[in-house]
Every structure is written in structure tokens, then in C-alpha cells.
Amino acid sequence: MLELLQQSLFSGLLVGSVYALVALGIALTFGAMKIINLAHGELVLLAAYMAYVIESRTGWNPYAAIPLAFAVTGIVSVVIYLLIERIREHRELNSLILTFAIGIILTNAILLVFASDVRSTGSPFLQDAVSFGSVYAMKGEITAFIISLAVMAGLWWWLKHSWYGRAVRAVSSNRDAAKLMGIDPRRVELAAFIVAGILASVAGVALYTMSVVQPALGPGLTIKAFIVTVLAGVGSIPGVFCAALLLGVTEAMTVTLASSALQELVGMVLFLLVLFFMPNGLFGARTRRG
Amino acid sequence: MRSLPALLILAVAIAVPIAFGGNSYVMGLMVSALIVAGVALAWALLGNLGGMVSFGHAAFFGVGAYTSAILSAKFGLPVPLALLAGACGAALCSVAMLPALRLSGPYFALAILAYAHIFKILATEATSITGGSAGFQRFPPLPTIMGLDLSSRIGSYCLLVVLVALCAAIYLAVKRSHVGTALRAMAESEDATRVVGVNATLLKAWMLLLSAFITGLFGAMNAHIINFLEPDYAFSASWSILPIIAAIFGGYRTILGPVAGAALIYLFDQIIAKELLPVGHEILLGVLLAGMILIAPNGLFGMFQRKTTKGAAHAAA
Numbered sequence: 001m002l003e004l005l006q007q008s009l010f011s012g013l014l015v016g017s018v019y020a021l022v023a024l025g026i027a028l029t030f031g032a033m034k035i036i037n038l039a040h041g042e043l044v045l046l047a048a049y050m051a052y053v054i055e056s057r058t059g060w061n062p063y064a065a066i067p068l069a070f071a072v073t074g075i076v077s078v079v080i081y082l083l084i085e086r087i088r089e090h091r092e093l094n095s096l097i098l099t100f101a102i103g104i105i106l107t108n109a110i111l112l113v114f115a116s117d118v119r120s121t122g123s124p125f126l127q128d129a130v131s132f133g134s135v136y137a138m139k140g141e142i143t144a145f146i147i148s149l150a151v152m153a154g155l156w157w158w159l160k161h162s163w164y165g166r167a168v169r170a171v172s173s174n175r176d177a178a179k180l181m182g183i184d185p186r187r188v189e190l191a192a193f194i195v196a197g198i199l200a201s202v203a204g205v206a207l208y209t210m211s212v213v214q215p216a217l218g219p220g221l222t223i224k225a226f227i228v229t230v231l232a233g234v235g236s237i238p239g240v241f242c243a244a245l246l247l248g249v250t251e252a253m254t255v256t257l258a259s260s261a262l263q264e265l266v267g268m269v270l271f272l273l274v275l276f277f278m279p280n281g282l283f284g285a286r287t288r289r290g
Numbered sequence: 291m292r293s294l295p296a297l298l299i300l301a302v303a304i305a306v307p308i309a310f311g312g313n314s315y316v317m318g319l320m321v322s323a324l325i326v327a328g329v330a331l332a333w334a335l336l337g338n339l340g341g342m343v344s345f346g347h348a349a350f351f352g353v354g355a356y357t358s359a360i361l362s363a364k365f366g367l368p369v370p371l372a373l374l375a376g377a378c379g380a381a382l383c384s385v386a387m388l389p390a391l392r393l394s395g396p397y398f399a400l401a402i403l404a405y406a407h408i409f410k411i412l413a414t415e416a417t418s419i420t421g422g423s424a425g426f427q428r429f430p431p432l433p434t435i436m437g438l439d440l441s442s443r444i445g446s447y448c449l450l451v452v453l454v455a456l457c458a459a460i461y462l463a464v465k466r467s468h469v470g471t472a473l474r475a476m477a478e479s480e481d482a483t484r485v486v487g488v489n490a491t492l493l494k495a496w497m498l499l500l501s502a503f504i505t506g507l508f509g510a511m512n513a514h515i516i517n518f519l520e521p522d523y524a525f526s527a528s529w530s531i532l533p534i535i536a537a538i539f540g541g542y543r544t545i546l547g548p549v550a551g552a553a554l555i556y557l558f559d560q561i562i563a564k565e566l567l568p569v570g571h572e573i574l575l576g577v578l579l580a581g582m583i584l585i586a587p588n589g590l591f592g593m594f595q596r597k598t599t600k601g602a603a604h605a606a607a
Binding site for chain 2: 035036083086087089090092093094096097098100101102103104105107108109111112115116219223226227230261262264265268269271272275276
């Protein structure tokens with residue numbers, strides 16, 4: 001029993017790192033534009049299917065698909081931004097409905113092109129098992145975990161040290177003040193959407209290598225990412241990372257101790273509890289979202 | 291002049307059974323369209339008066355359906371009472387969502403989406419009550435009242451027309467009451483409204499309750515009309531998506547918009563979209579929704595209304 005728990009703890013941590021990448025994409029665009037991109041999960045899914053295309057057509061390692069995946073998610077992400085930009089009245093709610101509609105379009109486009117079959121990697125290297133003491137993992141999971149960490153470190157550096165990253169943080173914290181400092185918020189928002197596209201492309205490919213994908217997965221991914229951002233509270237990358245690991249571990253534990261049908265339920269209950277009792281998130285920032 | 295669209299819709303509603311009464315396919319489509327119309331009306335009420343976007347009305351729809359079906363089948367409750375109980379059940383489950391009202395715009399929308407998922411999972415897992423994913427059937431159909439068999443296509447249609455009209459009347463009454471005025475003020479500035487002594491959260495809670503009640507009622511109606519339930523159907527995301535598109539297409543800030551929108555969208559989906567794309571036909575609905583938000587966020591009736599008010603202003607000047 002103890003070994004089972006150790007194993008689910010470990011698997012949960014590995015899958016949590018991918019949740020963190022998805023959640024950071026949503027958090028970034030929300031920070032810059034105060035708009036939740038409900039189609040972000042579908043962007044991730046789109047990238048996962050690009051990995052499938054590359055692997056099934058060429059037989060290369062799915063990670064070779066990252067440039068293609070990024071080109072696709074980047075373009076779609078920019079299109080989403082340009083469409084949101086056109087909304088004039090009731091921007092907050094209308095953009096929510098718009099991205100919801102884009103999510104429906106993407107889900108069904110994937111369904112039309114790739115059919116509703118479940119896909120996963122066939123790479124023998126990625127499916128190979130490695131053991132760490134008493135726990136096991138697929139090499140694909142370990143790779144995904146390491147790449148996710150690297151991308152998060154890159155994002156952290158970008159936000160901290162690059163001009164655009166700092167501009168994103170400036171616009172997130174005070175849009176008007178940022179404008180007065182000579183920052184064009186539109187360029188910053190565009191940058192945020194492009195970086196969200198990069199995060200989605202890596203997350204999608206990682207998801208494909210460690211798990212199974214199917215067209216209906218998109219909304220679930222968006223919800224999970226949103227759960228993570230709510231658990232984390234506004235702001236820090238380490239907070240999002242910890243919250244994502246927490247969600248991953250909670251889900252894995254539920255599958256081990258109860259049933260896989262309850263996996264999503266536990267995540268949502270956790271989400272609602274935090275939302276109602278700790279509205280600033282577990283790793284609290286100061287602002288209330290009320 | 292102002293009541294012209296309403297009379298037009300009423301005329302269509304009366305003309306349909308006269309023209310197509312014998313055609314059970316058309317009447318079946320119309321019955322489903324009216325179900326969507328009822329939910330769209332409830333969604334628009336929450337959106338327009340309460341200022342809240344919900345992606346989770348499927349939760350109310352499913353809870354209403356299951357409550358009514360279970361009460362009438364297992365506890366022998368007469369169907370009309372069971373329908374009412376279904377609506378109350380949906381309203382009751384919206385009480386569980388009241389804490390979400392503290393959240394603003396996008397957070398509320400996503401919290402309610404999460405709720406919808408929770409209810410769907412619960413319905414699938416609670417096999418002893420709902421029958422789980424195997425489905426639930428053999429519950430009584432709609433009764434015969436005053437010689438009109440409500441379980442027939444024509445009977446269901448007439449009952450639904452009356453119900454939709456009733457809900458529209460309730461919506462109109464709320465909108466015109468002082469509650470409606472307070473809610474409109476709240477949409478402009480919630481803080482200012484609170485300062486003058488309006489309990490904004492309480493009013494929003496009532497709107498959520500009313501919206502859930504209406505949605506549950508139509509969910510229950512639908513269950514007794516088709517006489518079969520399974521969680522994937524009763525809690526299907528379509529029950530959230532179709533009403534949203536219907537309301538946005540028709541104009542969610544009007545009362546007739548969602549009703550007319552539901553009829554047009556549902557028929558478009560069933561007759562044109564499903565014919566073109568048997569799999570993934572919802573992509574066309576998505577395109578339609580995105581297009582409406584970008585080009586005409588006020589919907590068909592919204593555009594019409596704006597034109598007439600502009601015309602009136604010109605006439606006055």
C-alpha cells in the first residue's frame with residue numbers, strides 16, 4: 001500500500017509539471033489582458049496532435065514536432081488575440097464567450113481532421129520504464145518533467161530580465177501606469193499571447209509523450225489549468241508550479257485510493273474549497289478577486 | 291409597433307402545428323427547439339439582469355430532468371408535481387452555487403462550469419439512484435389533461451409554447467419591477483448600487499435561483515417527453531452551448547431574442563449543420579457564435595431594437 005502511495009505521489013508530481021505549463025499560459029494572458037482564454041486547453045491539444053502528425057508521418061521523436069507545434073499554436077494564439085482585440089463593448093464577458101466559441105471550433109476541427117480515436121506515442125524510448133528506488137516512471141514522463149522545468153525556468157528569466165517580460169509584468173500590475181511609462185499595451189499583450197502559444201506547444205507535445213490524447217480533452221485541460229491558477233493565487237511561477245503539482249498528486253492519489261472516475265471530481269472540489277475559503281489562493285497574493 | 295415581433299412569433303407558433311401538425315419529424319424538431327428556447331430564456335435572464343455568464347446551465351437541466359424522472363418513477367409522484375419538483379431541485383442545486391456569486395465575471399463563469407462537471411460525474415457515479423451510464427427509463431410520460439394528450443407531439447408542443455410564454459412573462463415582470471431597475475443600476479456600477487442600500491448579492495442570488503428553476507423545469511419537461519435519461523445526455527455540454535448561442539444570436543438583452551434565436555439555431559443545427567457535417571457539426575455553431583460576438587454582439591433583435599430607438603429619437607427631434 002505504501003508503495004502504491006509512493007508511486008501515485010511520484011506520477012502525480014510528473015503530470016503536475018505539465019499542468020503547470022498549461023496554467024502558466026492562461027495566467028500570462030490573464031495577467032496581461034484580464035481575459036481568460038477558454039480556448040487555451042484546445043491550443044495545448046492542437047500541439048499534441050502536431051506531435052502525433054510528426055510521429056506518425058516521419059517516425060521521428062515527438063519532441064521534433066515542437067517547431068511545427070509552436071508555429072500552429074502561435075498563429076492560432078495570435079489570431080485569438082486579434083479577434084479579442086476587436087471586441088468593443090462588455091469586453092470581459094464577450095471575450096469569454098468568444099474564446100469559448102473558439103474552443104468549440106478547435107475541438108470540432110480536431111475531431112474532423114483526426115477523428116475521435118485516442119492517440120498516444122508509439123516511441124519505444126519514451127515508453128521505456130525507469131525505476132527510482134521503489135517507484136517507476138516512463139522515460140516520456142521524466143523527459144516531459146525535465147523539459148517543463150526548463151521551460152518554466154526560461155519563462156521566469158524572460159519575465160524577470162527581458163524588456164518584454166518586464167513590460168508584461170508592468171501591464172499586469174498597473175496598466176495605466178505602464179502606459180505612462182511608454183509601454184504600448186497592445187504589443188505587450190501580443191507578446192503575452194505568443195509566449196502563451198510557446199508554453200502551450202511544449203505542454204501539448206509533453207502531454208502527448210506521457211499520456212493519451214483525444215479531441216474531447218480540451219475543455220478539461222482549460223478547467224484544470226484554471227483550477228491551478230486559482231489554487232496558486234495571482235502571480236508567482238513557483239506558486240503555480242506548486243499548485244499544479246498539488247493538483248497532479250491529488251488526482252493520482254484519488255485514482256489509487258478511490259476510482260479513476262472520481263479523478264476530475266476531486267480536482268474540482270479542491271478548486272471550489274479554495275475558491276470559497278481562501279479566495280487569494282494557497283500561495284496567496286494580496287489582491288482579492290471579488 | 292413595439293409588440294409586432296412578439297405577435298409575429300406568436301403567429302408562427304400557432305401556424306406551425308396547423309401547417310405541420312401531422313408531420314411528427316417537424317413537430318419533434320419544434321418541441322426540442324422550444325426546450326432550447328426555455329433554457330436560452332433562463333440563460334439570458336441571468337446574463338442580462340444578473341450580469342453573469344454561465345457555461346454550466348447543463349447542470350440545472352440535468353438535475354431537473356433526473357429529479358423529476360426519479361420522483362415520478364420511484365415515488366409515484368404525479369407528473370405535473372414531479373415537473374415542479376424537478377424545477378425546485380435545480381433551484382436547490384443552484385443554492386450550492388451561491389458562494390460563487392462572490393466571484394466576479396470570468397471566475398463565476400468558470401466556477402459554474404466546474405459545478406456542471408461535478409454534477410455530471412455525480413450522476414454517472416451514483417448508479418443506485420440514477421442508473422448511472424446504463425441510463426434510466428420507464429418513468430411516466432406527460433399526462434392527458436382536458437382531452438389533450440400532452441405526451442403526443444402536438445400536446446407537448448402546446449404545453450411548451452404556453453410554458454415559454456409564461457417564462458417570458460415572468461422575465462418581463464421581473465425586468466419591469468423595482469428589482470429589474472436595481473439590477474440595471476447594478477450593471478452600471480455595483481458599488482454605487484450597494485451604497486444606496488441595494489443588496490446586490492441577494493438580487494443576483496434570486497436571479498440565479500430563478501434561472502436555475504426555469505432551466506430545471508425545461509430539463510424535466512424534456513425528460514418526460516423523450517422518456518429516457520443518461521448522464522451523458524442529460525448533462526451534455528450541448529444544453530449549455532445551444533442556449534448560449536441561441537441567446538447571443540437572437541440578442542440576450544431582449545426577451546424575444548433568445549426564443550426566436552433558439553428556434554433558428556436549433557433548426558439550423560439539426561437540418562443544415564448535421565446534414566453538412568454528421569461529425570463535428572458543432573464547429574458551425576462555434577463559427578456562428580464567434581461571428582455574432584464580433585459582428586453583432588447585441589444579436590438580431592438587439593440590432594432591430596437599436597434601429598427603432600434611433601428612429602424614434604429622429605422622429606422626436
